Amino acid sequence: MLLPLFEWCDGLAMSQAYRDSTYLFPVTQALHLLAVTIFVGAIVIGDLRLLGWGPVGQSRASVARSAQRILLWAGLAVLLTGIPQFTTNALTYHRSWLFVLKMWILAAALLFTATVRQRVAVADEGHLSSWVPRVVGAVSLVLWMSVTISGRLITYYG
Amino acid sequence: MSSLVATFAWLERLDWTTALRESPFGYPLIETSHVACIVVFAGLVIMMDLRLVGLAFTHAPLAQIQRRLFPWQMASFVPSTATGILLFCVDPLRYYRNVLFLAKLVFLALAGLNALAFHLKTYRRAEGWDDDLQVIATARLTGAASLLLWSLTIVSSRLIPNNWFK
Numbered sequence: 001m002l003l004p005l006f007e008w009c010d011g012l013a014m015s016q017a018y019r020d021s022t023y024l025f026p027v028t029q030a031l032h033l034l035a036v037t038i039f040v041g042a043i044v045i046g047d048l049r050l051l052g053w054g055p056v057g058q059s060r061a062s063v064a065r066s067a068q069r070i071l072l073w074a075g076l077a078v079l080l081t082g083i084p085q086f087t088t089n090a091l092t093y094h095r096s097w098l099f100v101l102k103m104w105i106l107a108a109a110l111l112f113t114a115t116v117r118q119r120v121a122v123a124d125e126g127h128l129s130s131w132v133p134r135v136v137g138a139v140s141l142v143l144w145m146s147v148t149i150s151g152r153l154i155t156y157y158g
Numbered sequence: 159m160s161s162l163v164a165t166f167a168w169l170e171r172l173d174w175t176t177a178l179r180e181s182p183f184g185y186p187l188i189e190t191s192h193v194a195c196i197v198v199f200a201g202l203v204i205m206m207d208l209r210l211v212g213l214a215f216t217h218a219p220l221a222q223i224q225r226r227l228f229p230w231q232m233a234s235f236v237p238s239t240a241t242g243i244l245l246f247c248v249d250p251l252r253y254y255r256n257v258l259f260l261a262k263l264v265f266l267a268l269a270g271l272n273a274l275a276f277h278l279k280t281y282r283r284a285e286g287w288d289d290d291l292q293v294i295a296t297a298r299l300t301g302a303a304s305l306l307l308w309s310l311t312i313v314s315s316r317l318i319p320n321n322w323f324k
Contacts, residue, residue, distance in 0.1 A: 037196070
């Protein structure tokens, strides 16, 4: 269904430049990993706080607000370094079940983080049963680690 | 040098390193676990660095956030190191002359020394950190150095498979 889009990505001048260069693709991969590390760090610190661990001296909302800025900047960097990797290999990824799986988990993780996790993180601490933030922290941690792990496995089993 | 090569050749020929190298799952699964542990470990180190330089989590006192994150950093550092050593053992002759691998080890060692120096210099006065201008200045410098060194460690690690600069 999406094949024309994948073919268009493959044919972009940027994709060709990436295929022609020895250094462009590996350096983009390395910067992608760095951006992912910063993004996951900002997720994990918030999830630990939701679970009742980590920086408990601060309110959940205070940790979430500080982490949010990092998430936005690191997320932008993840996206900018991810797009050229995708377009360069679009036709390979079209057949990769791991890539498709990663994108579905990513969509779920983004949706969950922007809605449920965000609401719970900034909610008044007295208004929620103590198990709610814990479950939300655990689900977020599992979702984002699954995105990272499935992304890494594309290299081997994609 | 030749005894080092002999040791690596011996390591490479062992039954269990050979089995892991030849298995379709051995290397990929260890490497994926390594990456999963590293992103948590380095991610939390970078969060602390951003606090040290004063860019994030500024509502939290310095010493407090360091103390609260430290157990989680260690809990992810130990399996990161264990899986890292395992990866090296599986293919030692492939790594020991790889310039990017050696660069990674140097950046890693420098990042460790940077953290140790900060710890030794400030640990005894952990309570008054946020009022002590000298500690704040040292913290900014340490945080900036740590951000740079961990970034270089991660980037050089990801570039190892390309084996440039042969």
